[in-house]
Amino acid sequence: MANKRVVVKIGSSSLTKKDGSLSIDKLQEHTEAIAKLMQQGIEVILISSGAVSAGFHDLGYSSRPVTVAGKQAAAAVGQGLLIEAYADAFKKYGIVSSQLLLTRDVFVNKQQFHNVFQVISELLRRSVIPIINENDAVAIDELTFGDNDMLSALVSGLVNADYLILLTDINGLYSANPNQYPDAIRYNQLDHVSDELIDQTSQNSSSKVGTGGMKSKLLAAQTALSLGVHAFVGVGKGSNKFVDILAGNGDGTYIGNYHTHHVRKHKQWIAFHSNVSGQLIIDDGAKEALLKKGRSLLPAGVLKVKDTFAENDVVEIVYHNDVIAKGQVNYNSEEIQQIKGLSSAQAMNIIDQTKAEVIHRNNLVLTLQGV
Ligand SMILES: Nc1ncnc2c1ncn2[C@@H]1O[C@H](COP(=O)(O)OP(=O)(O)O)[C@@H](O)[C@H]1O
Numbered sequence: 001m002a003n004k005r006v007v008v009k010i011g012s013s014s015l016t017k018k019d020g021s022l023s024i025d026k027l028q029e030h031t032e033a034i035a036k037l038m039q040q041g042i043e044v045i046l047i048s049s050g051a052v053s054a055g056f057h058d059l060g061y062s063s064r065p066v067t068v069a070g071k072q073a074a075a076a077v078g079q080g081l082l083i084e085a086y087a088d089a090f091k092k093y094g095i096v097s098s099q100l101l102l103t104r105d106v107f108v109n110k111q112q113f114h115n116v117f118q119v120i121s122e123l124l125r126r127s128v129i130p131i132i133n134e135n136d137a138v139a140i141d142e143l144t145f146g147d148n149d150m151l152s153a154l155v156s157g158l159v160n161a162d163y164l165i166l167l168t169d170i171n172g173l174y175s176a177n178p179n180q181y182p183d184a185i186r187y188n189q190l191d192h193v194s195d196e197l198i199d200q201t202s203q204n205s206s207s208k209v210g211t212g213g214m215k216s217k218l219l220a221a222q223t224a225l226s227l228g229v230h231a232f233v234g235v236g237k238g239s240n241k242f243v244d245i246l247a248g249n250g251d252g253t254y255i256g257n258y259h260t261h262h263v264r265k266h267k268q269w270i271a272f273h274s275n276v277s278g279q280l281i282i283d284d285g286a287k288e289a290l291l292k293k294g295r296s297l298l299p300a301g302v303l304k305v306k307d308t309f310a311e312n313d314v315v316e317i318v319y320h321n322d323v324i325a326k327g328q329v330n331y332n333s334e335e336i337q338q339i340k341g342l343s344s345a346q347a348m349n350i351i352d353q354t355k356a357e358v359i360h361r362n363n364l365v366l367t368l369q370g371v
């Protein structure tokens with residue numbers, strides 16, 4: 001099997017009984033199937049929902065809470081129980097488990113982004129399975145992923161996974177929600193996920209216990225693909241389900257093609273997570289150099305500087321009102337005001353003898369190819 005590193009995301013809908021509470025039987029089945037992968041030398045990172053399902057009964061609710069505070073509290077009770085259940089289940093196969101609780105802001109902060117990469121890498125080196133969930137007790141409002149689909153896509157990119165498996169309660173993406181439109185047809189394979197397809201997929205139709213529905217899985221698959229990770233969305237039964245999925249025999253939709261290439265961690269951070277602090281408006285020559293020749297952005301091509309930013313901040317590079325790239329600047333905004341339009345030699349004489357580029361190619365990510 002060619003795949004070496006796989007992110008498996010298991011949604012609440014695949015972990016619960018009819019009453020919405022955690023199903024230990026289902027959890028054990030997933031665990032056995034993951035253990036089979038690991039026994040073949042495949043590194044697995046598990047993104048698991050289920051904290052709310054595991055906790056609401058003990059919290060005193062008769063059914064899954066609907067308020068944010070209720071879900072937070074249920075997750076606070078349930079997360080420990082969920083991890084305990086996984087740790088017990090994996091122990092039967094001699095596998096040690098670990099827990100990481102993440103929020104969106106962890107990805108925005110470059111140091112924390114790197115820390116997450118570092119800890120996952122070390123756990124994998126030691127054959128420990130990282131089990132990740134959103135930190136539901138604190139992740140509300142702007143800090144929240146909302147469901148674990150996007151979190152799993154970002155993690156799959158971060159660790160340069162070969163595959164992202166989004167396990168759910170339905171065998172793939174259909175042309176419409178089959179629960180409402182029984183004649184909907186299933187897509188077996190998609191080369192890419194277009195914005196049109198995402199727009200067509202309704203947001204509000206998830207299962208009773210899930211959160212994001214198919215739309216959030218498509219958004220996640222689109223993100224995974226742009227980070228160089230193939231995706232699968234679907235179901236599976238029994239201990240061979242993940243082995244079958246990776247062998248191409250899964251019951252679901254496969255997403256991606258042979259053009260899918262990994263993206264370096266630093267560039268991922270610039271492209272997907274960093275906050276933008278300003279803009280540089282560039283001329284025709286600079287646009288050609290960036291888009292066609294793969295060059296750095298030099299002072300000579302900068303026409304205008306917008307907003308105030310510091311050295312190492314991330315800015316957008318704009319050509320004719322289109323954002324064509326993002327990059328981390330070598331100079332602050334005041335310095336670029338002084339050197340814009342100058343040759344690199346002149347600029348280096350004025351500001352810094354060591355920095356010929358406004359943005360070095362290694363710190364630059366193209367966002368629009370065809371302008
Ligand atoms: N076009 C579609 N194709 C397949 N499923 C869809 C579609 N639109 C909405 N759905 C719904 O998405 C649900 C799965 O999402 P969700 O409940 O969030 O799962 P999970 O808990 O596994 O993350 C399915 O049960 C199905 O009802």
Ligand SMILES: N[C@@H](CCC(=O)OP(=O)(O)O)C(=O)O
Nearest residue numbers: 011012049050051052147211
């Ligand atoms: N983080 C929450 C799950 C949120 C949720 O419902 O996600 P999902 O089942 O992936 O749509 C939990 O552990 O209960």
